[in-house]
Amino acid sequence: MKSLGVKFSDKTDLQIKDLASVVDMPNSKIARAAMQIGLMQLKNAAVKDCDTAKSFIAIEDAKSRH
Numbered sequence: 563m564k565s566l567g568v569k570f571s572d573k574t575d576l577q578i579k580d581l582a583s584v585v586d587m588p589n590s591k592i593a594r595a596a597m598q599i600g601l602m603q604l605k606n607a608a609v610k611d612c613d614t615a616k617s618f619i620a621i622e623d624a625k626s627r628h
Contacts, residue, residue: 571626
């Protein structure tokens with residue numbers, strides 16, 4: 563497995579930790595699962611309309627930084 567060196571916002575970090583405590587699983591498993599789910603959704607969106615997917619990615623990226 564390769565480390566991506568991704569930094570999460572405080573909000574995302576707290577959401578991962580909260581969910582991890584609810585389902586009693588490690589933070590890393592939650593983060594990896596969320597990444598897989600998100601990537602599948604983004605890939606499906608890009609297949610349908612690449613420009614819309616790019617806009618969505620840019621907006622969600624900006625929102626995730628707060």
